[in-house]
Amino acid sequence: MNISVVIPLLNEQESLTELHDWIVNVMQSNRFSYEIIFIDDGSTDDSWETISKLSEQNDNVRGIRFLKNFGKSQALHAGFDKAKGQVVITMDADLQDSPDEIPELYNMVTNDGFDLVSGWKKKRYDSVISKNMPSKLFNWAARKTSGVKLNDFNCGLKAYKIDVVKNIDVNGEMHRYIPVLSKNAGFTKIGEKVVQHQARKYGVTKFGMNRFIHGFLDLITIWFLSRFGKRPMHLFGALGFIMFAIGFAFSAYLGIDKLFLNPGGRLITQRPQFYIALATMVIGTQFFVAGFLGEIVLRNKSDKKRYLIKEKLNLN
Template sequence: MISFVIPVYNERESLATLLDELAGMAASENLGPIEVLFIDDGSRDGSWRVIQGLAARDARVRAVRFRRNFGKAAALTAGFGRAKGEIVFTLDADLQDDPAEVPRFLELLNRGEGLDVISGWKRTRHDPWHKVLPSRVFNRMVSRLTGTHLHDHNCGFKCYRAEVLREVFIYGELHRFVPVLAGARGFRVGEIEVNHRSRKFGRSKYGFSRFFKGFLDLMTVRFLTGFGQRPQHVLGVLGLILLAIGGLGMGYLAAYWIVDHWVLNQDHPIGSRPLLTYSTALLVVGTQLVSLGILAELVTSYNLRAEDTFSVAEAIDSETDTRTESTAETTLANDRSSPSSA
């Protein structure tokens, strides 16, 4: 089965058309069983009534309605948790993502390159320049800092193997970083150029402020993927650097005072020197960072589960199979020899 997870926020005009396009594409390409999950993220325009009508006419439609707007990451998480398919697609409900591109995703996924995540790349975008230009800068920054090189991290048109979504947890506004989080777990990530269509209904739900939020989210993701299980390696190292610089400053002032007071018999006070203030501040902040790193390590060790520290692709455990067969044979022999079986 293939699942299509579609977050919805005030998109009532496009929902029926989107479902018809998905159904028509699935029939023409002989995709087999599909399901379409609409996640209504607190719409106020009657989108839920439209979804109810679509579910009544097509049994492949499933839906969830949030009590209020919780954001795209929450909508995707709800959809991922309910998806039954071995392959899961995400796409936006505004018709800018073209369902006709789905077979190309599947072809790349099954080509034998071992990809687990495929992200769409809207090379030609039908958006205003003031959205396109910052987005390109942001995408380059994400690729450079995370090591997951994609042209369009923001594209909502993506394809996943189901096992990816069982290991990757998103919250806040981390939905655009799912490929990055998957790559950090060892899954293979690729991309494919997709057709980006002009918006027919409504308006974009994202303003310029999302780029500031995106930068903060990028810092979070970089910390999670690089130091999520060893926070002391970044906090402690930074703290030690500050302690070293502050210690050097204090050492210089101490040597200066000794030479000035005992060797040269002069009395130049050091209490008013800026270096004393800077060195003291560096020592205090460095101590705080090291202490914070220790606390972060304690919290991490308390909450970390064993399965969070690795990701298993395959396993061969003949020993377990042998024990299982031996146990089964012993049980069968006991059953045959027992009076009740006779």
């Protein structure tokens, strides 16, 4: 199979049939063998009924329905798990991503050798204040922190080698950082393609300003995980050593001063340096304990399901 198209969605019933027909037309025009995997992330409209009808009309349509809304990352994880195509294309279900971009994305992966190609919506139809400016700031911070030189981390239109999606773990709200996860996993040939961005035709956006706040917090998380995720003691141990060393230095100074330099002076407990020494040594000890606990958790973690699937269509 050439292509798996993975489409996470939430309450996009109005656009699904049009999107399906558009994708099918592109696939047939280019003679691609394909599958379309819709992941209904707990929709409360008739999205699942529409997906069911499409699966009856087209054997290449697969469907996964979550028991409730678990989030886009979990939906992508479920779709990646079931994908069988040589190249996996992800796109949003709101018709703002154009299926006409699929052939070139596919060629960049298969012919140009990219592990991952990310879309760049260079010209956008979103509000400048509510989306464009925060997005530019977010993308700048992501580039500086991760070292992945992309202009649009948030673009849902991406193409992957099948090996990439089978070897990365998309969890929490890390779907924004799949290129970073891919790089950390060893898939370093990451490209970018300017893609057409279309105005939303149906419904309303599901994302508010809070997604950028969450995005920056996730950016800190992924920076920490990429640097210290497999060796937390390296960070917490270093911080603990520094804090403990500061506390020990103050303690040594107080001891020398009291015993040799000023034996008749104030009691040690009456001097502010005593409390600085005490506080920093306690904090240093806590950092050490945090590092040890992190190592223990890392070595004893067990995988557990992050979502519950209610129904499946055309999937084993």
